[in-house]
Amino acid sequence: MADTLEGLVISRAHGYFVVRTDDGVTRLCTLRGKLRRARALAQRPPNATRTQPTRRPSAPTAVPTPATEDAPVVIAVGDRVRLTPDGPTGGAVEAVVPRRNKLARAAIEANEEQILLANLDLAVLVFAVADPAPHFGLLDRYLVLTEDAGIPTIICLNKIDLGITQDIAAAIDLYAGLGYPVLLTSMVRGVGLDDLRRNLAGRVTLLTGPSGVGKSSLLNTIEPHVSQRIGEISEATGKGRHTTTGVQLFPLRDGGWLADSAGIRELAPWGVAPERLAATFVEFRPLLGTCAYDDCLHEANADGCAIHAAVAAGTIALSRYESYLRLLEEAEAN
Numbered sequence: 001m002a003d004t005l006e007g008l009v010i011s012r013a014h015g016y017f018v019v020r021t022d023d024g025v026t027r028l029c030t031l032r033g034k035l036r037r038a039r040a041l042a043q044r045p046p047n048a049t050r051t052q053p054t055r056r057p058s059a060p061t062a063v064p065t066p067a068t069e070d071a072p073v074v075i076a077v078g079d080r081v082r083l084t085p086d087g088p089t090g091g092a093v094e095a096v097v098p099r100r101n102k103l104a105r106a107a108i109e110a111n112e113e114q115i116l117l118a119n120l121d122l123a124v125l126v127f128a129v130a131d132p133a134p135h136f137g138l139l140d141r142y143l144v145l146t147e148d149a150g151i152p153t154i155i156c157l158n159k160i161d162l163g164i165t166q167d168i169a170a171a172i173d174l175y176a177g178l179g180y181p182v183l184l185t186s187m188v189r190g191v192g193l194d195d196l197r198r199n200l201a202g203r204v205t206l207l208t209g210p211s212g213v214g215k216s217s218l219l220n221t222i223e224p225h226v227s228q229r230i231g232e233i234s235e236a237t238g239k240g241r242h243t244t245t246g247v248q249l250f251p252l253r254d255g256g257w258l259a260d261s262a263g264i265r266e267l268a269p270w271g272v273a274p275e276r277l278a279a280t281f282v283e284f285r286p287l288l289g290t291c292a293y294d295d296c297l298h299e300a301n302a303d304g305c306a307i308h309a310a311v312a313a314g315t316i317a318l319s320r321y322e323s324y325l326r327l328l329e330e331a332e333a334n
């Protein structure tokens with residue numbers, strides 16, 4: 001039997017996985033039968049499992065993969081896997097190495113987790129200064145996801161050739177003041193590229209953000225050999241058309257990997273419980289535990305709330321507190 005190899009999942013589609021194995025070969029892989037069955041079980045909705053008459057009630061819904069107890073069953077781009085090679089460019093995935101972290105969201109209108117990327121070193125949240133205009137409430141949502149996952153995050157404001165309004169300048173100050181690096185870039189003018197390259201070198205990075213902000217343009221500019229499809233902005237709506245689909249990792253010349261992803265219009269932070277939400281707002285953290293009530297959720301009507309006091313004093317931005325309240329309401333509804 002051939003030796004097993006380890007590798008990185010760089011894209012996936014229709015049950016196939018493209019894996020760059022550590023010997024430098026890119027292989028098109030399927031899943032070994034055992035893994036496929038575990039996947040089918042894990043993906044079955046919970047009530048379907050409950051009505052299975054042949055299964056004991058105590059039966060686990062997810063079967064651990066053979067290699068490790070806590071290995072993920074749903075394989076995502078960014079996962080490291082062990083596989084048995086099949087010919088020069090094929091293989092069968094045998095096991096998944098446990099994940100360090102992941103960035104996930106709830107798929108639109110489906111109560112199910114969608115993993116954007118596993119094992120990230122950095123998330124770059126890309127927004128445009130115009131075309132489409134930035135929506136900072138959406139930026140706050142992305143920040144909840146990356147903070148909850150503990151992933152270092154930078155904000156990239158692209159298309160600065162279109163001009164920076166006063167509102168946007170104020171937002172740059174706000175987010176930079178919170179400690180997030182804010183990179184100002186223009187792909188058409190080649191502005192900010194060195195800074196961007198320095199941040200990406202040697203790391204596994206996800207580019208994410210709304211459609212049409214220039215994520216694929218950014219990838220193509222950084223790595224000209226890649227040629228991701230770039231969309232035209234729809235004249236009518238000023239919104240992009242979701243030109244990119246799926247998530248794919250590309251190798252960087254300076255080392256590291258960069259993933260482009262489709263623009264996300266709606267983003268429901270997956271599985272962030274109401275009690276955990278406040279800690280994902282970095283400026284709330286020093287105040288947590290100082291409210292009059294230990295279980296304070298910092299709602300608009302909360303008594304003796306330290307977060308309220310900070311908003312009233314202007315040390316916490318009202319826009320950030322409003323984002324918090326909106327997300328709290330959603331988290332409580334789940």
Ligand SMILES: Nc1nc2c(ncn2[C@@H]2O[C@H](COP(=O)(O)OP(=O)(O)OP(=O)(O)O)[C@@H](O)[C@H]2O)c(=O)[nH]1
Binds near residue numbers: 185240
């Ligand atoms: N003015 C200006 N336009 C840009 C810049 N970068 C990208 N664009 C344009 O913005 C449009 C959308 O770019 P894409 O790179 O496809 O955007 P995307 O974020 O990948 O979009 P999705 O794949 O739909 O998520 C294209 O028409 C680009 O030419 C920039 O720095 N300035």
Ligand SMILES: [Mg+2]
Binds near residue numbers: 215216217229243261
């Ligand atoms: Mg794109």
Ligand SMILES: [Zn+2]
Binds near residue numbers: 307
């Ligand atoms: Zn409070």
